[in-house]
Each structure stands twice: as structure tokens, then as C-alpha cells.
Amino acid sequence: MSKTVIVVDDSKLSRMHVRGIILRNKPDWTVIEAANSAELYGKLDESDIHIAIIDFNMPGDNGLEAAARLLQAKPDIRVAIITANAQDSVVSGIRALGAAFMPKPLEEEQMVRFLAAASLPRRPSSNDAAGGGAG
């Protein structure tokens, strides 16, 4: 079934990159974009978003803060946070939210695995849809 994904990143190039990966692998899905957290909050009620892919290091609320607020409003959304910052504090924060950690530079294969896992009904015990990504 077709899903709607929101890609939140202050880099336009990154958003284009993620959009390309999603549509290459899931041609019937819908991708919407937000350039920062504020834009994400503004678009939450515009459409029925199933999946959010959020950059960590952004102006304003960072990806963790954005994901926390997003999940509070819409607990069923599947979230991946992409970051080159793999500090323990960041990774454990991502895990605590039940989001997937996705290292930058992005690997298409890993994104595809996350999209596949996020398409399935949520398993109660799973708290990391993409599997171990912390390396």
C-alpha cells in the first residue's frame, strides 16, 4: 500500500538524495519535504504522514527534538534519524525514541531496509526498525 514520507533536512541536496532513493524503490509512495523542524510541525496536519526521515543537525530544533515532538503528536509514525554525529548520547537518544539510527553519508541499502521495515505493521518488541545501524 502506498505510504507518505516526510523528509526533513536543511540541505536541499540531501532532501533530493533521499527523495530519489525512496521513489526509486517505492515508485507509488508520496514524498513531501520540510527544510527544518518548524516546517515539519506546520505540515503535520496537511497530510497523513506514515514515515519521517529527519536530519539531526539542523537550525532550530534538532532532529531528536523534532522526532520527540512528532511522536508525541503522532505515535504511529515511523521515524529514522540521519546523522554523521554518532556520539553515544545521540545514538542512545535515537534509540530511546524507538527511532532508527541512520549514519551519514547515507547508504541506499540501509535506507531501503528501513523503508521495508517501516511498511510492515509495528512489532511490539521492536524498537529499531532498521536493525542495528550503530556499527
Next chain:
Amino acid sequence: MGIDPADGFDPGAIDPNGFDLDELERDALTELGNIGVGRASTALSRMIGGPVEISVPMVSLVPGDRVSGLLRSAMPGELIAVTEGLSGAFLGSAILLMPERSGLPLAAAALPPGVPKEDAAELVEEALAEVGNIVLNSCLSSMGNLLGVAVGTTLPQVLRGAGDGLLERCGVTLTAEAQAILFHVTFRTPPHDVEGTVVLALDAGSAVELKAAIGRYIGRVLA
């Protein structure tokens, strides 16, 4: 996180000599810097054994003759520079600049616990060299890998001073033909605020080469 970028940086600075990047090239360079700084913060956090907060890097392209004026407005006063020469695909210098007051707390955080106080003083320079080396090499290696070019660096040197004199000792060419890329980023290592700017000073030929490499990178990302 809410770390404000420094005043005095104009990310939209236009180079009168015609070296400029279009919107997507600038975005790509910012993203490369963002990945580099993210990697650097991970390494730095391991080194100091605690969290490191980083701001979103602000990227400025500056002709060589405007570098010191811009840095003076962002970081007035005495500075510490950890500098490495570049070899390979790009020629120039990579520099981690920080205000003098950031030096001691950063060095103290980087030294292993249990270093006797009397040894700490002489280890400060060594610790700063190591921090600079980690930050610069994390940035340069991730950028080089993404751009598909090999970037080599010489061993780090720690220098102190201000203005043109300091930049010249770091090997920066302060002429309008040379090109500097400034990634201004704030590292915050609670309880201290440690500020730093990563400067990539490239000679004129290397700046053109960088633009070409960024173009190829964009092509690969959007393929």
C-alpha cells in the same frame, strides 16, 4: 540546541574575482562540512569522554584578502591555531582556530583523567595538537571520501597570535586570488563553551578544482 552562529559571517559573500558557487554547490559544500563536523564531534566526544554539542556549520567563501577581517569580527583578540598543510587533490592549509580562552578548557577535557597537575601544563600544546588533528582529519577525510579525492595533511602545528601575522604563519595566502572556505561551528563541551572555526584555505587553482569535484559529487548524489 540553539547555538547562535557568530555575527560577522556573511554566508552570501560574493567573491569579486568570479569564483563563486551556485546555490546547489553551496548547499553541497555545507552538507559536506556538516558531515565532516558531525564526524569530528563523534571523535572529539570519544576523546574527552563526554558529549560535545555542535552548532549547524555556517559556510562562507572568502577571497584571501578578506579572511583576517572576517575572522577578526567573528573571533576578536588572541587566537590559537592548529594548522596542517594540505597535499594531494587540494593545496593550501586546514586550520582549526579558537579564541585563546578556549584553549585550556579544551586541552583539559582532552587529557586523560589522572594526569598530574605539574605535567598538565606542558601537555596542553600536545592535547591541542591532537584535538586539532582529530577535528581537521575527520572533516577532511569524510569530505575527501565523498568528493572522491585524496586529501593529505602534514603534522599539526599549534600557533598563537592574531590577525594577518597568525594566518600567514599558518600558510594562508592573503591575496584576492586565493580562496578560503570558512566553516564556522561552535563546539560546546559542557560545562565549557569552546568555540572554533575550521578554515580551509585553498590556493586559486585548488578552489577551481574543488568546484569541479563538488559538481561531480552532486552528479553522483542525484544520479
